[in-house]
Amino acid sequence: MLFSDSVIKNRKLKSSKALDAVLREGEVVLVHSGGPIGKPGGLDQTYEFLPHPDYYWLTGFRREGGVSAYSKSHSWVDFTRPVSRVEKIWEGGGHPCPGENIEKMEDWLKKENFKSKYHIGQHTESLGTNPHKDERQILEAFNEVRRIKDDAEIQLIRKIAGIANEGYKKISSYIRPGVTERQIQIEYESEVLRAGSEKMPYGSIVGTGTNGAILHASPSSRIVKDGDLVLIDAGADIEDYCVDITRVFAANKTMNERQRKIYETVVSAQTKSIELCRPGIEWSEVHLASAREIAKGLMDLKILSCSVDEALESGAISVFFPHGVGHMVGLKVRDVGGPFNPNPKSYAGAKLRVDIKLKAGHLMTVEPGCYFIETLMNDPETRSTFKNQIKWSEAEKWLDFGGVRIEDDIHVGTSGPENLTGLVAK
Ligand code: GLY
Ligand code: MN
Ligand code: MN
Numbered sequence: 401m402l403f404s405d406s407v408i409k410n411r412k413l414k415s416s417k418a419l420d421a422v423l424r425e426g427e428v429v430l431v432h433s434g435g436p437i438g439k440p441g442g443l444d445q446t447y448e449f450l451p452h453p454d455y456y457w458l459t460g461f462r463r464e465g466g467v468s469a470y471s472k473s474h475s476w477v478d479f480t481r482p483v484s485r486v487e488k489i490w491e492g493g494g495h496p497c498p499g500e501n502i503e504k505m506e507d508w509l510k511k512e513n514f515k516s517k518y519h520i521g522q523h524t525e526s527l528g529t530n531p532h533k534d535e536r537q538i539l540e541a542f543n544e545v546r547r548i549k550d551d552a553e554i555q556l557i558r559k560i561a562g563i564a565n566e567g568y569k570k571i572s573s574y575i576r577p578g579v580t581e582r583q584i585q586i587e588y589e590s591e592v593l594r595a596g597s598e599k600m601p602y603g604s605i606v607g608t609g610t611n612g613a614i615l616h617a618s619p620s621s622r623i624v625k626d627g628d629l630v631l632i633d634a635g636a637d638i639e640d641y642c643v644d645i646t647r648v649f650a651a652n653k654t655m656n657e658r659q660r661k662i663y664e665t666v667v668s669a670q671t672k673s674i675e676l677c678r679p680g681i682e683w684s685e686v687h688l689a690s691a692r693e694i695a696k697g698l699m700d701l702k703i704l705s706c707s708v709d710e711a712l713e714s715g716a717i718s719v720f721f722p723h724g725v726g727h728m729v730g731l732k733v734r735d736v737g738g739p740f741n742p743n744p745k746s747y748a749g750a751k752l753r754v755d756i757k758l759k760a761g762h763l764m765t766v767e768p769g770c771y772f773i774e775t776l777m778n779d780p781e782t783r784s785t786f787k788n789q790i791k792w793s794e795a796e797k798w799l800d801f802g803g804v805r806i807e808d809d810i811h812v813g814t815s816g817p818e819n820l821t822g823l824v825a826k
Contacts, residue, residue: 428517432520560642575624604635613801631802631803632648665697683758694721705789706788719773726765767806768806
């Protein structure tokens with residue numbers, strides 16, 4: 401087990417306190433691990449099984465079919481699936497997961513005669529649906545605890561950042577005109593796997609030249625050209641804990657003046673936003689700080705023809721910075737980022753799915769970007785909406801640029817922000 405008994409005990413204790421506040425006597429919360437998903441037409445083949453993060457975080461177990469039950473009368477009771485003889489023969493058995501046999505759970509629930517059962521995690525019956533109102537309240541109380549990273553999690557993220565750094569060091573000397581996006585991906589991924597990553601936490605993004613303006617560019621066979629910028633957004637992963645990092649390299653090692661200006665603008669936006677990552681600050685403020693800095697840079701370049709305030713209020717800045725400044729990260733690349741939020745509010749033209757007040761212990765990506773995206777810039781409606789804010793005759797000179805994003809993972813510490821991925825050179 402990656403996490404010690406005392407770490408797991410402490411997580412259960414914190415969760416039980418949070419659940420006690422929303423649970424009535426005679427009710428039970430069932431936290432489900434889930435089960436493997438079969439591949440269509442794949443006979444006995446399944447997609448790789450990943451335990452639901454709520455269950456894995458709580459128990460440290462990675463085994464399918466487990467349930468951890470919480471009630472005020474019994475506290476936590478673990479039900480797990482014993483390893484079968486067939487599994488031992490084909491798969492070796494894996495780590496033991498102590499607990500009552502899951503087959504006894506139905507009888508236990510009947511005997512206890514709970515008034516209500518609430519489900520968290522991957523519960524097969526409600527798979528893919530939003531929980532009902534009461535269940536959402538239970539989940540939110542649980543997530544609130546899970547959002548605060550414990551020391552063991554932060555230590556693990558530091559270790560994973562070190563692994564990712566090996567990949568970034570490798571590609572920083574590998575990138576040059578003539579190599580393809582796919583080759584850069586292979587160099588990065590093979591290096592981090594060698595250094596201890598178990599898998600990639602998300603599809604690695606490599607965008608060279610104008611592909612840098614595709615926010616989630618899949619590595620293609622495009623060959624890096626003289627003078628290109630190369631954007632890589634890739635991480636590393638141990639048991640679904642991960643880092644999410646973006647860096648931009650110049651194919652010829654040095655950036656030209658235009659590239660340096662945008663790059664420095666984004667670095668400065670990121671620095672301003674990271675500085676705000678302190679307990680009590682609204683995440684929207686962190687976003688707006690980056691938007692402001694990018695607007696200033698684009699005003700210097702005469703791409704924006706309005707004030708910084710107007711660029712933000714009108715949303716014009718979102719033509720160049722169209723996404724939120726970041727998200728919660730840690731246990732998976734999108735960690736429990738905020739309460740259920742079906743109608744995210746817009747700030748400076750970007751919809752923020754994460755719209756919370758920061759607390760000590762939160763772990764956030766801070767990833768401002770500045771892109772010249774053809775689909776947005778050549779859209780007649782965008783041109784007309786922002787005809788007074790954007791000098792289009794200047795802006796279109798940048799259509800061949802691509803984009804710059806810089807991303808780090810920031811721990812909101814009690815005494816200030818701590819960049820856990822800062823060791824990766826910029
Ligand atoms: N790696 C994708 C993202 O930054 O959200
Ligand atoms: Mn990210
Ligand atoms: Mn990323």
